[in-house]
Amino acid sequence: MTVSIPLRRSPLHEMHVRAGAKFIDFGGWELPVQYTSIMDEHQATRQAAGIFDISHMGQVIIEGPGAFEFIQKLMTGDLQRTLDKGLGVYGHMCLPTGGVIDDIFVYGLKESKRYFMVVNGATHEKDIAWLRKNVTSGVTISDLEGRAGFAIQGPKALEIIEETIAGIAELPKFAFQQIRGGAPNDTFWGCRTGYTGEEGAEFFGPVRTILTLWKQLMENGHVLGLKPCGLGARDTLRLEVGYPLYGHELTEERTSLEANLEWAIKWQKGDFIGRAALENQKKGGLKEQLLAYELTDRGVPRQGTKIYKDGQFGGLTTSGTFSPSLQKGIGLAYAPLSWNNAGTILEVDVHNKRVPAKVVALPFYKKQKGTLS
């Protein structure tokens, strides 16, 4: 007997079907993997702009007099930054062991003591359970329903946004606004964040508002090269700039330090769950760390691809792909700390053949500087 769990669908699903999308199962969600081709969508985002459905991500409101301290206790990032500078804060929710429960973004409104948290789709329920387990008095957690979201990314993204939605394009990176509009009496969030290494923003709100905004942006943006993009391109884009994906680079078995994301830990902020374990690990020194490598010969590494140095096995690739921008195979892998020096020569097992590779510094892909033309 097989038990099949029906896949959840984005509220934008019908629109993707009409646009000719192909779908895959992504952490229990049936989402577009591509509309035309991963390569086309990747290039559209690097050269013009792409729009990505991110409705699978969980949207949570945390509010009340104790909300600030509550969230500070649960994440490695410093929420003070959102109050002082009006910027979204990235961080990890950790177990007491330092293992990562999820990576999240939090946006806060100082006056109203309301915080908007965006969590990964595949970890959404686990995250809510963790929040509720640790909740303190004076804190209300609302797991929002009937919501959707999208990201619009690329060198033309801000120009397209500016034409369509007020008050976002001029914000600095990581800033955000809660905006009234889209549909009568609706509000939505516009955040200058993303997952591609390009300029752009992410929008979160009620389904009808998000649908209206998506359609309007497509209408205004298609002449500038805006294309709907699937998870295939989202993955190659994020990997080229070295952003971690939960379930791959980040897991409950690895810490933020091992994932080489110490910048996401704000040590000066005070206590948070997992801090003691992370301090101990930092003091004791890491045994293994995530490294980035690129193949120096033909081949494409994938999740699970084994890496070696001087014939010695080092670890497994957590994410690997063919980089459309660099036209070569790239990967991230956990390996002994001493291997993580740019230039270290590795071998990577692709279809039972050892392909030469070298350790590189992230990001794999750096944005070309503009030229005067």
Next chain:
Amino acid sequence: MSNRRYTQSHEWIRLEGNTGYVGISDHAQKEVTDVVYVEMAKIGKTLKAGEEATTLESVKAAFSIYAPVSGTIAKANNALEGDPGLINKSPYESGWIYALDVADSTEFNALMTEEQYAEFLKSGAAAHH
């Protein structure tokens, strides 16, 4: 109607005399998407029908290319080394992958015709292979 025959694993084969040219179907190239590397099939390798002849890599994943019929690999399409995207652009012509000396032409005749393959795709049986 073409004189190509098809496998359930989405290869096509076309006979020129005793030589069978092999590639993947238009349906398959759309599923595979954006081919980035093709391993050149090894000339002189003898295969039974259904054995792996070579592999290709797309942005999405790696895929095995099987021998539609038994035979010995006679040629590899070297043009794919410089331009693997030929498989996407021209799956039935310049995107052929390798050719083999066909051992037994009755195996060829047992494969699906273009009409039968179209039916096979419609039946939904093609979704997994």
